Amino acid sequence: MFGVILLPNFGLQTVLRHQPEIRLTGPVALLGGDAGGKTFVLQCNAAARTAGVQVGMTSSQGLGRCGTLRLLTRSLEQETTVATALLESAFSCSPWVEATADGVSTFEIRHARSDPETLAGILLEHLARLDLEAQIGFAANPDLALLAAHAAEPSLVVHDARAFLADLPVTVLDLSPHAAAVLQKWGIGTLGALGALPPQELTRRLGSEGRALWERASGRSQRLLRLAVLPVSYEESLEFEYEVQTLEPLLFVLRRFLDQLVLRLETIYRVPAALTLKLRFEDSKEYHRHFTIPAPTNNVETLFRVLHTHLENFAAPASIQSLYLAATPAPASREQFGLFETALRDPNRFSETLARLHALLGVQGAGIGYPEDTHRPNAFRLDPPDFLHLPESGTSREPPTFGLPLRRLRPPLPIYVEVSRRTPVQVTSGVIKGSVRAARGPYQLLGGWWGTDRWTCEEWDVELVQGGLYRLSRQAEGWFLEGTYD
Amino acid sequence: MPSPSSSKIIELRELLAAKYPAIPQKTTGYLPTEVAPLDVALQGGLPLGGMTEVVGQAGSGLLLATLIRATHQRRGLLALIDGGDAFDIAGVPRSALSRLLWVRSPTAAKTVQAADLILRDGNLNLVVLDLRSVSTDETRRISASSWYRLQRVVEPTTTAFVVLTRQPLVRGARPRLMLTARFGLNAFDCRQQDLLGRLHVELVRGQEEHIQRIA
Missing domain, CATH: 3.30.1490.100 (DNA polymerase, Y-family, little finger domain)
Structure with a gap:
């Protein structure tokens, strides 16, 4: 069994897909151009046809017939997208799929789990969700299935080929002008009449085209599908x-x-x-x-x-x-939460929150802080958080942390320091003022001496008489208050 | 199927909830802090879905470092909204940093906005809003409605929300704790865990719930 999905007015549908306000109302026509630069109507919707617009008319003729006609131009990008979507739909039914023509896809069904009518219903519903109007035909061979798709409203399964073909006009077969003229002269108007002719005689008069037409008219044509590859671009x-x-x-x-x-x-x-x-x-x-x-x-x-x-x-x-x-x-992610692990419950929501934080505070406003590989004070980098792939924690014993954490001033605040015997004894700034009860230091720090970014400073920890622990630093520019220990 | 009397109670509860939305909801649980004086004062830990204010200067940095370490050991996630950009990562173990979202905010207004975003997210177990380095003038400009809004945001979640301040500031914070300590230079010779014993924690608001829980 073969199936054909046909998207009537393919070009027009692709253009109108993302414009529902136009698609649902009013006469619309799709314009195409020839080599001479002349534009003409390629396809039009039912409202335009009712108003007298026909395929092949120039845009002026179309507007002459219908003043409210909306003229649209082709979008090759959209046509590629829709052709891909059509192929994907066909691939959802079978691995043997052919991209037969623009807006036409043929597929072969072997060992189908559901009957063709059910399959057609599923496909039509899927394509409707993609804003595509389709006609689907099922028959014993690809050409017959294509004819069934053309006749479908919106789906048709051909069980009796002879009865189906009997009343179809011969014009559905894409006749050459010569063959059309001959058949008209013979009074052959339907596929039933064409299929009743002796095939040898028809071949003698119309050549190989006559044989091919007879096979299609009698529902006996057989051909191999030119198999398509599943597209990977979405x-x-x-x-x-x-x-x-x-x-x-x-x-x-x-x-x-x-x-x-x-x-x-x-x-x-x-x-x-x-x-x-x-x-x-x-x-x-x-x-x-x-x-x-x-x-x-x-x-x-x-x-x-x-x-x-x-x-x-x-x-x-x-x-x-x-x-x-x-x-x-x-593939869709499936998270199995650990018994004791408190991972992110909704990673996507957290990602959104992070984006909002970055919008509010800048990219360097939120993240995971890590110390840089240097002894330079206050050297750190901020990385994006990755709470989905956290290292194991809590199992190994951490080395103990000594002392109080520092609450930094960024940037450090200039401070006046009175020094006696190379030790701070009095500090004065806008933030703190007082005598030093005890001081530890100096802690000499030096780095970058091997390059151009050489830095050096001397740090002191001081305790004031009135209470409070502070870190001071002496640099080339003078003394600075680095922060408070609390 | 609920009995007629229980359905009436449910209806009454819904009516009260609709009429008096400001009534604080019952706490759904507690998050132990590993800070013994604080856990003792709160009879278990920080209330989940609640806003706790910790007022104090000396010792609050030690408390913050302990919260970060405890969250890491518990395999939880923590956000620090650092008003004034004063946090120093050198004060906590490097391994604990991987579970700490550090939000550096330059102003009080942005700090509150960031807290609002993170609390609404609901993914993190503990959110600490540190306002100790924000000037008093700026913190006073935070409107009371902002605090109520944050309270409402955190209530339906299982996040523990802690606000660190230098002076009592947060309207509606329940519980509020006063933290005091005095450290000298010899503190640098002690482990942080040993220094925790020197913290003095006093519960100044929220005693009613405390008494109810004991009862």
């Missing part, structure tokens, strides 16, 4: 008809993109593990951003929040002309 893009200057329309389209991408990935049992966003601006500059999803998920709301949070704090340098979003597929 991307959506849109060229805006108008320049986008606010966030809302951008978010609206992004939400739709995510819906579509997640649906497409579901057909191969995958979820987005990363998203790539590209924006192109009016001044031809581009913006790229890669988002890693900490816990890959197919929850559109979660994925949308990742993009929303970033774009909320993004200032576009100019109006946005086009938008591109790609998803990297991965």
Whole structure:
């Protein structure tokens, strides 16, 4: 058994997919061009056809027939995306899939678990969620299934080929002008009549085309499928008809993109593990951003929040002309929490919170602090937190920490220090003032002497008479209050 | 199936909750701090879903370092919202840093905003808001409604929320603890765990709940 998924008005559907406000109402036509630069109507919807618009008309003729006709141009990027989505849908039914033509995909079913009617229902529902209107036909051979798809409303399973073909017009067979003229002269108008002709005589008069036409008209044509490979790119893009200057329309389209991408990935049992966003601006500059999803998920709301949070704090340098979003597929993450391990319950939410913190405080405003590999005071780096892959803790014995922690002043505060016998005895600044009860030091620190970044300082820990422990440092510029021990 | 009397009690509770949303909810549990004087004062540890204010200068840094170490040993996660950007990572073991989200905030307003974000996140076991290095003028400008909002945010969670201040500041904080200690230069010769015994902790607000729990 073979199945064919047909997307009628393929080009028009691809353009209208992300524009529901146009798709649902009004006459619309898709324009194409010839080598001479002349544009004409390639496809049109039912409302346009009712108003008298026909394929092949020039745009002026179309507008002459229907004043409210909306003219759209082809989007090759969108057509590629939809063709990929169509193939993915076919691959969800069978590994033997052919990309027959634009908007047509043929697949072979062997050992099917469900009957063709059920399969057609599932496919139609899936494609409808992708905002695609489809017709599906099932029959014993690929060509017959294609004819069934053309006749389907919206699905048709051909059990009796002879009865199905009997009343179909011969024009469904893509006849050459010569063959069409001959058949018309013979009074052959239906496939039933064509299939009743003797094949040898037909071949003698029309050549190999006659034989092929007879085989298709009698439902006996057999051919091998040109097997397609499952596409690996999951991307959506849109060229805006108008320049986008606010966030809302951008978010609206992004939400739709995510819906579509997640649906497409579901057909191969995958979820987005990363998203790539590209924006192109009016001044031809581009913006790229890669988002890693900490816990890959197919929850559109979660994925949308990742993009929303970033774009909320993004200032576009100019109006946005086009938008591109790609998803990297991965298996869904399944977390088994340890009995005593308190890992992140919702890694994606934490990632979003972190993005908001970075927007509020800057990238160096939140993270995991680690000391740099130097003895220089206050040398640290801030890394992004990775709470999903934490090292084992609490099992090994830590060396004990001595003394009180320091609460630093960043930057250190200049302070006047009175020194007697090379030891601080009195300190005065805007923060502290008093006599030194006891002092420990100096702790001489030196580093970077092998390069150009040479540094040196002398540190003292002092206790004041009125109480309080402080760290002082003496540098080339003078004395500084480094912080308070508490 | 609940009996008619129990369903009436449930209805009454819902009515009261809707009419008096400010009534504090019962604490769902306690997070031990490993700081013996503090755990004794709180009869178990920091209340989960509650906002605890610890007022004091000397000893509060030691308390913070102990909380970080204890969270690490418990395999938990901790966020430090460092108002004034004063935290020194050299004061805690390197291994404990991997479980510490350090949020460096330059102003009091941003510090409160960051706390709001982290508490709403709900992923972390302990959130410490350190306002000791923020100037008094700035901390006074934090509105009372901000504190109530944070209290409302933390209530339905299982996060313990601690605010470190130099002077009593947080309206509605329950419990509030006064921390006092006096250290000399000889403190540098002692282990931090030994220094904890020198902390004096006094419960100045929240005694009612304390008494109820004992009862």
